[in-house]
């Protein structure tokens with residue numbers, strides 16, 4: 126097939142299976158509500174995407190997943206790369222997960238670059254700082270090094286080095302088969318010099334070209350399978366000119382959407398998102414990687430981000446942290462020992478409607494009785510974690526649903542101010 130008809134066919138496939146429609150806007154800002162259409166279903170935005178690191182969310186069954194209003198899941202590309210054949214045989218990540226929903230994978234870049242730090246288990250941006258600092262500190266024993274070709278890494282000190290390239294990232298993400306996949310980027314952090322950040326975004330740009338090229342070939346090869354949208358990831362730390370350069374360069378390329386990456390200091394978040402999103406094409410969706418604090422979500426939405434992900438709501442649930450409209454509480458604290466109220470009064474989630482009280486869930490979590498068998502302790506603890514996970518996921522999904530509604534009703538700023546006033550008094 127000639128190059129032209131090949132490109133034409135690729136475009137046709139893209140248009141049919143992946144699109145983004147803006148259905149409402151926040152006046153005088155970059156914020157919007159919309160619908161991302163993927164081969165495995167629509168995602169109404171803004172919304173929170175749950176993190177299923179290994180292809181499922183702990184303590185969240187497929188039935189619960191849908192009843193809570195969750196629309197999509199993001200998984201760790203590197204971890205799933207080891208079982209990508211198995212996932213491909215099961216029909217792709219959507220089927221493999223059992224959730225049958227739109228899915229996203231990251232490029233695996235964060236994972237390979239954080240080897241040696243011991244912190245490589247999460248996608249969350251807020252951990253990126255620590256990862257970078259750690260492998261900087263242990264420079265002599267660094268298990269990952271970045272070159273133009275890709276990242277050389279080893280998991281254990283005595284192992285042979287392996288090379289992780291942009292092309293390899295595209296290959297295993299194609300096998301995993303998520304609806305949205307990410308181009309391979311070099312993450313940096315606030316501890317890195319300006320010069321290093323400049324090198325890194327230039328390298329990320331060169332890698333983006335290679336990812337796009339490989340993705341087009343793979344799309345052609347797997348044309349009997351659902352189309353995968355490719356997002357580029359923007360870096361550039363807190364430097365305005367670097368963020369703008371990344372947005373100009375990557376925004377002019379044929380990506381289906383964009384991921385906003387980097388280690389964000391809270392005070393720079395709205396500026397960074399504004400610089401990037403005011404340049405990126407308005408017609409393409411934007412995913413803010415690794416943040417889910419309510420104030421960050423409001424800032425993200427106002428500045429033009431459509432989807433969000435973070436391990437915090439589910440990970441914190443397993444440690445007893447419960448989200449409420451009056452601020453978060455921790456059930457491990459003694460003050461909740463005899464509290465007869467539900468996790469949050471007035472919450473409509475299945476856990477709060479099941480009549481388990483705070484005091485009861487605390488007992489399940491902490492084993493305060495002292496007469497239980499080891500097996501009983503474990504199953505009680507798991508029940509407590511499940512109840513809180515369901516509540517926290519519902520809480521954050523419901524928040525983004527209400528934000529979406531407020532945009533459609535042209536009431537975003539009032540809703541935001543009232544909500545934040547109560548949560549952070």
Ligand SMILES: [Zn+2]
Pocket residue numbers: 468469472473474475476477478516519
């Ligand atoms: Zn609840």
